[in-house]
Amino acid sequence: MSLEVQETPATGSPTAAPSRVPRLRINEIFHSLQGEADAVGFPSVFVRLTGCPLRCTYCDTEYAFHAGEWLELPEILARVRGYGARHVCVTGGEPLAQPNCLQLLERLCDAGYAVSLETSGALDIAGVDARVSRVVDVKTPESGEAARNRIENFPHLTARDQLKFVIGSRADFDWSREFLAEHELAGRCQVLFSPSYGKLAPTALADWILEERLPVRFQLQLHKILWGETPGK
Numbered sequence: 001m002s003l004e005v006q007e008t009p010a011t012g013s014p015t016a017a018p019s020r021v022p023r024l025r026i027n028e029i030f031h032s033l034q035g036e037a038d039a040v041g042f043p044s045v046f047v048r049l050t051g052c053p054l055r056c057t058y059c060d061t062e063y064a065f066h067a068g069e070w071l072e073l074p075e076i077l078a079r080v081r082g083y084g085a086r087h088v089c090v091t092g093g094e095p096l097a098q099p100n101c102l103q104l105l106e107r108l109c110d111a112g113y114a115v116s117l118e119t120s121g122a123l124d125i126a127g128v129d130a131r132v133s134r135v136v137d138v139k140t141p142e143s144g145e146a147a148r149n150r151i152e153n154f155p156h157l158t159a160r161d162q163l164k165f166v167i168g169s170r171a172d173f174d175w176s177r178e179f180l181a182e183h184e185l186a187g188r189c190q191v192l193f194s195p196s197y198g199k200l201a202p203t204a205l206a207d208w209i210l211e212e213r214l215p216v217r218f219q220l221q222l223h224k225i226l227w228g229e230t231p232g233k
């Protein structure tokens with residue numbers, strides 16, 4: 001995808017070159033409690049970018065595939081600032097599908113926010129600002145998108161990052177366990193195992209983790225416990 005810019009005349013001189021203002025297509029910006037990963041429970045501003053090249057079977061944000069408005073970076077930053085939260089989560093869709101997402105992340109870090117990025121694991125994370133906490137999905141077979149896992153991302157992961165498996169069945173669990181061992185992921189960053197909402201009983205997954213002595217962190221999606229699948233929460 002090409003760089004999305006809007007050319008606006010620079011002020012001060014009629015002959016000055018136009019300035020190029022990066023912009024992004026934004027599905028929604030809202031304030032809620034972080035429902036997942038390391039910042040769970042913190043009041044956070046969510047910036048949801050439009051678009052995703054994947055089609056996971058369990059996707060709960062299909063409404064973000066197409067709808068959205070183009071906003072320039074300063075406008076996005078102003079809206080985020082308006083909520084007065086310390087944590088900001090850039091999510092989607094697949095936020096990295098818009099190259100200008102990298103600039104947004106950098107600007108948010110520069111502004112002093114604790115920034116996290118939720119990404120599908122299918123796109124390159126190498127260019128993401130090192131101050132960002134990256135929450136990277138590993139797509140399991142039941143997602144229908146396991147072929148999209150970009151294993152070239154794994155060497156870039158650090159203790160600041162998290163790998164997230166959404167598990168829909170015992171077969172998914174066994175696949176995830178083997179995937180962890182095969183790619184030696186357990187010591188690289190935090191590994192999160194989540195039951196697929198409405199598909200796998202949370203207790204079953206908790207029991208399997210304990211029985212198998214897996215060094216992973218169990219998590220439930222806090223926002224769904226509180227508000228179900230209400231968009232904007």
Ligand code: SF4
Nearest residue numbers: 052054056059093120
């Ligand atoms: S990567 Fe995320 S947004 Fe894209 S289809 Fe899968 S669950 Fe939905």
